């Protein structure tokens with residue numbers, strides 16, 4: 001099996017002097033991995049480093065064989081747009097755009113052409129077909145979350161990264177979100193990397209990385 005993402009000797013130093021170091025790890029293509037750790041252990045920091053949003057003070061991250069911090073900032077943005085889908089706790093949708101327009105924007109930012117029919121299919125599969133023309137303020141929390149998942153999938157990313165997708169959810173909804181993420185990752189051939197302190201998820205993943 002080929003390695004999709006790997007990191008080695010990552011160290012991050014924040015301006016306030018806080019330093020974090022992370023043991024190296026590798027995730028194979030098609031393997032879904034949970035990054036587990038208590039609050040403050042550095043899960044969000046590590047995710048930001050792994051997806052190219054935060055250059056570490058030292059260390060190497062490769063995604064699909066590419067040393068991502070060796071890329072120019074412009075190439076890095078494009079690479080991330082094309083290969084990585086990000087799902088953060090807050091949906092961060094653009095308020096003045098409908099759900100469909102938000103998805104179109106994500107494709108455009110990644111330098112990909114418009115493909116309205118494929119976007120509609122993704123929304124249908126997430127039970128959001130009737131919300132295509134809705135604005136973010138017209139959506140429930142769960143619908144916002146599904147819109148954020150849809151947006152992360154529009155470029156068929158190889159790597160789907162989610163930060164604490166279940167921490168605010170009750171057991172039933174946590175189950176539903178994880179099932180959805182696993183199913184979507186499976187059907188789009190993406191590798192799923194989830195950071196969480198939610199120990200309920202531990203049994204659902206064969207690969208765990210503990211901070």
Ligand SMILES: Nc1ncnc2c1ncn2[C@@H]1O[C@H](COP(=O)(O)OP(=O)(O)OP(=O)(O)O)[C@@H](O)[C@H]1O
Pocket residue numbers: 014015016018020037038039040041042043044045046197
């Ligand atoms: N922008 C920042 N500036 C300075 N220190 C930071 C910054 N962001 C995070 N930290 C510090 O880095 C450490 C790790 O934070 P991080 O948010 O990565 O942890 P976490 O495991 O995701 O926490 P949580 O589960 O509570 O979200 C903490 O001690 C935090 O205070």
